Amino acid sequence: MSAAQLAALIVRISDNTISNNAARQVFEGLWNGEGEVDAIIETKGLKQMNDTGELEKIIDEVLAANPKNVEEFKAGNAKALNGLVGPIMKASKGKANPGQVNALLMKKLG
Numbered sequence: 001m002s003a004a005q006l007a008a009l010i011v012r013i014s015d016n017t018i019s020n021n022a023a024r025q026v027f028e029g030l031w032n033g034e035g036e037v038d039a040i041i042e043t044k045g046l047k048q049m050n051d052t053g054e055l056e057k058i059i060d061e062v063l064a065a066n067p068k069n070v071e072e073f074k075a076g077n078a079k080a081l082n083g084l085v086g087p088i089m090k091a092s093k094g095k096a097n098p099g100q101v102n103a104l105l106m107k108k109l110g
Contacts (some may be wrong), residue, residue, distance in 0.1 A: 001030045001031055002007055005016040005030050005036065005037060005093070005100065006030075008012050008036070008037040009023060009030065009037050011039065012037055012038075015050055015065070016050060016097055016099075016100075017041065017048060017050055018041055018046050018047065018048055019046075019097070019098070022041070022044075022046035022048070025040075025044060025046060026041060026044075026046065029044065042074055044097075046064070047078055047095070048095055048096070048097045049092050049095040049096045049097065050097050050100060052104070055088075055096055055097075055104055056090045056091070056098070056104060056108075057098060057101075058092055059088055059101070059104055059105060059108060061091065062084055062087045062088050062091065063108065064110075065080060065087070066081065066083065066084055066087065069081075069084050070084070073109055074109065074110075081105065081109075083104075084105060085098075085101060085102070085105070088101050088105075089101070095099060
């Protein structure tokens with residue numbers, strides 16, 4: 001693994017192309033000589049979902065399917081948010097950017 005490959009990995013973490021968890025898989029791929037950072041990300045399907053429109057669609061579906069959690073959150077139960085984040089991550093097959101999911105959820109829940 002070269003310094004340039006390691007730098008490319010850090011860039012992909014910083015620009016939210018991949019999550020920290022996915023970065024471990026890319027690092028392992030680099031260590032095993034599986035190719036360059038971007039190629040490993042594409043081959044293994046590790047790119048995070050950062051498309052706001054697609055995330056909002058998933059969030060809207062999860063909010064509609066979980067009205068109890070929405071009401072609990074609006075009533076002051078912050079833990080109810082976890083009951084919404086889980087299904088969103090599941091619907092995105094774990095590829096949704098967690099920070100973006102939380103920001104969009106907070107925006108929608110007011």
